[in-house]
Each structure stands twice: as structure tokens, then as C-alpha cells.
Amino acid sequence: MSSPSTFENVSLLRPGEERRLPWYHLVVTGLAGLLVAIALLAIFDVLTVPSAILLGFVLHLLFGYTYSRIREGRRWAMDRLMTLVVIGAFAIAMFPLFSLLWAVVGKGLVRVIAAAPTPFAFWTADMSGVIGGADAGGVFHATVGTLLITLWASIISIPVGLFTAIFLVEYAHHGWRRRLGQGVTFLVDVMTGIPSIVAGLFGLAVFIAFMPDQSVRMGIMGAVALSLLMIPTVVRSSEEMLRLVPMDLREAAYALGVPKWLTIVKVVLRTAIAGLSTGITLAIARVIGETAPLLLTVGMVTSVNWNMFDGRMATLPTFINQQYRAGSANCMSDTVTNPVNQEVYACSITTNIDRAWAAALTLIVIVMILNIIARLISHYFSPKLSR
């Protein structure tokens, strides 16, 4: 008789493996859960597709666990349950994303493509002269406004944020600089928590304090308000990225007789550029959809205003807000005639709502393009490790 420690006597199988059932048993319990859910909901007359799926999934957890507990044992039943819970959590997390994309693309794309009078006119037309339920108009003015204001907000925030991050990572090491750095970090954290409407009030207050005209509204006021929201995000993400650059590389540059400022510019920033561009894009994406500060500071107009320093501007988020609040239009007949130039448009009750969805789609497309640009920068400038 061999001793118990002999290798061939020890099973390498996981405990309970011989009782393991094939995967399709779970499909059966899943279907059972769904059927019971449908039956229960039908009895109480509250049957809808989402409620059936949700209750069916919960019942599947119960049935699957019980079934597995009887056939496969406690250990495997817990494994099954946890797998299902993780999949369920993932589905819940993904649901809003796909639901949102589905709704925006579904409701916005038709209006963008089929925009009167020509396809894609929605992106090249503004709202001047569009009245009532006229199936016309577009977001060119709002797109210009959003891009200009976001550009100026970036022009203000990126240098301030990046230089702050460089100070924190490269200079705030010792003595008074260290204490200053701690203070700056604290203030940046405080700034992160500023509600966007308060940032808008700040943008308003700063300019009104210097202007004789109390009702002044300019694009640059909106850019200043947005930069207040953007700076802390840029500082935080850039700081993280700069700290990831190994000290080795800085020392390698110093040892070649490269001054500190050139080391920062040509080694640290260059090595971190992929992360920096991603962080900055996220910061831009965060402010490009801001509505409240822009409502306060730049207001709304119906035509294109290219001048950041004179007069109100339209922006996509405020446009969406305005169109949605306008609600359904009144249509006395099938057409609307512009009393000024006598142009005739089709009348649509849903035209305002349609424009809101199409503008939302436009905003998402802009953010997506920004993300793609950032990914391209990351791709072409990140450190090359392969042969």
C-alpha cells in the first residue's frame, strides 16, 4: 500500500468537479425564470418587456441557484450565483449608455439627415427667420458658439492647468514650495466641487464688475465660466500623468547636462503626452455639455455670431434646452409662410423636439470626434516599446 502523500493518489480535480453540469442547464433555468415572470406579471396585469426581463433575471438567480445547489452542491451553486450577479451588474452599468445612444441616434439622426430643405442642412443652417412649426432651421450658429466658447475655455484652462500640474509635480518638493503646493492642491480640490451654476455667476460677476453696461453678454464670459470648471480637471489629470513619468528619465536627462526646464518640456511632457491629451479631452468633454453657466453668461441668439467679445452667442446645450422647452408647435395648416420673405415651409408639430434631439446628436458627435483626436494623439506619440 502506497503512502497517502503519493502523487497519484491525490486528485487534482477541483472538489465537486464530477458533479458539474454543462452550461445549457442554466439556459433552462433562465427560460423557466422568464416564463414564471411573464405568468406572474400577466396575472397582476402589469406585463411589460422591461419588467419581464428584470423579474425574469431575479427569478433566474433564485431558480439557477436552487437547481445548482441540489445538483452541483453549495460551492458550485455560489459560483453560478456570483457569475450571474456580475453579469447582471455589468448589464445594469451598460444599459444607460446603450439606451442613451439608441434614443439620441434614433430620434436625432432622421432630423439631421432629412433636414429640410436639403440633407444635412441642419448642420449648415441657423435659426434666423424660422418661425412657428416650420420644418426648417439648424444648429450651425449653436455649433459655432459651442466650438468657439470651448476653444477659448481650453485656451485659458490648458496652460493654467498644465503649468499648475508641472509646478506641483516638478517644483513643489521642499520647503516653502512644498507648503505652497499643498495649498494649491487643497484649493484645486475645492474648485472641483464648484457647482456649474456658481461658475456661471462668477463669469457674469467678473465682467459686470468691469463693464459699464450691466446687461453685457459675451462669448468670452462663458469661456471664463467654463474654464473655472475645466481647470481643476486639467490640473488633476495632468498631475497624475506627470507623476507616472519615471524619475529615471528625468535623471537621465539631467546627467546629460540638460537644464531642468528643457527636461520638463522635452522629456517629461513628451513622455506623458498620451495621458495628457486623454485627460484634457475628458476635461473638454466635461464642459462642452454645460448649460447653466452659458445660459447666464452668453444667452441665446438665432444667428451666427463669430465674435467672442461682442454680443450673445448660441450654444448647443442651451439650444437643446430652448427647443425642448418650446415643446410642440401649433400647426394651423400643412405649411408655414415666413411673413418677411414669403418662403414656405412644411409645418411639423414636433419640429422643436426633433431639433432638440438632433442638436443632442450633434453634441455627441463633436465629443466623439474630440475623443478620436485624443486617441490618435495617444497612438502616435506614446512611448514605443515594440521592436
Next chain:
Amino acid sequence: MAAPQPINVEDLNIYYGDFLAVEGVDVQIRPRSVTALIGPSGCGKSTFLRTLNRMHEVIPGAYAEGTVEINGQNIYDSRVDPVNVRRRVGMVFQKANPFPTMSIRDNVLAGVKLNNRRISKAAADELVERSLTGANLWNEVKDRLDKPGMGLSGGQQQRLCIARTIAVEPEVVLMDEPCSALDPISTLAIEDLVHELKEEYTIVIVTHNMQQASRVSDRTGFFNIAGTGKPGHLIEIDDTDTIFTNPTNKQTEDYISGRFG
């Protein structure tokens, strides 16, 4: 060119913040020769090495007091720019650290390019070939100079770092355990290289490997520390043969014969 002068270190105290890490180093390092520094971990030999090109003070709160004279100039004079010191005293680190964003060629030219100095293509080509040849790497990489420096093997990366260092034509090359992460063949390649480099450069090398010290160096210094929290001292420095066969100090003898600790 004037005859190279020794590096004179006088009464050098090295601090990390309030902590005195190395105390009272007095030593003369001979030019155009290899000086090895040995000693147990934490004794301050790397710290001392980093004071020779003012890299020590890169660490927040770290500083050194005393005199280090290179070619008759005290590099710790308050009017001296550490950047100029580092251009003349190059350094090779324990871990090979080529710039990950640069090609092999650009890594060699890093000292020129990062300093925004203009250089003609012909001069750059010549410098790249000369430096890589000097680092015994030219034949291995001459066909892929535009490939990333990080794509090389560990030993090749370390030789690339040496090529990068000698491309700025320093007078002194400091090496901080350059072979500790390398296999024996790469180590041998670097040791051969050190032998060749001492024709032109003054070399100071820190090593944990006593065989390596005895193989490559002309002079060997032994650092030791009395205990944790106490400053390290340069116990003894002499010709390598003398240190390894007939050391004056009992501590040195204990360390090299393995009876230490």
C-alpha cells in the same frame, strides 16, 4: 589639451535633509583610470558617486557640503551651474533608462537634441556612429537606428546609455552599478568597454560585485557604515591589488574576505 587633473574631494559631507548620510570624504581620484567603490548596501557609495556630478541634490532636500575639485574648479562653488558640471561629468545608471519616446539614433543624440543645439546631419551621423562604436554597440544596431531604443535587450540598452553619455564628450563617466541587472555576457561586454573607455575618460564605478571591482579597476575604495542611522565613511582607498590582497584596515579585510557583518 592640458594634461587631465585628478578629482580632489575634500571634507565632503552629504545630507538627505537633516540626515548626515556620508561624512568627511577626502579622496583624490586619478584621471584616465578606473576607480571602483565597494561596500555594503546603504553605506553611501552611490550617494557619494552622485555628488561628483551634482545629481545628489536632484532628490528633494538633499545637499552636500565640502569641496569637489574637477580640473581645478570646485563644483560646489555657489557660482557654479550644476548643468555645466553634468555636461562634463556623465553618468550611467543602475537601471538602463533609454528615452522611451526616442529611436536608437535619437537616444544617442539626446544630449545634443534635448539641449536644442543645432547639428548638421553629417555631423550627427558621425557622432552616432562614433558613440555607438565607442560603446561596442554599432555592429548590433547599425541597421535599425530608427527603431525604438526600448526594443533592445537589457545589456544593449545599458550600452546605448553609455553611448548616449559619451556622445556629449564628458571628461568623467560615473557608473552606478551598471551591470547589476545584466546577465554575465552583457556584464563582460560592459567590463571590456570600461577597459577601453579609461583611455579617454576618468571612470568611477560603484559595484556590489567584488570580482568586478578587481577585474575592471585600477584603484578601489571601500565604504562602510557603523550602523543604521549612522553616517557612512570612506574607510580606505588604494590600488586595487593592495585592497584585495593586503588591505590596511581590518574592516576592509573582513568585507572582502566575506567575514563582514
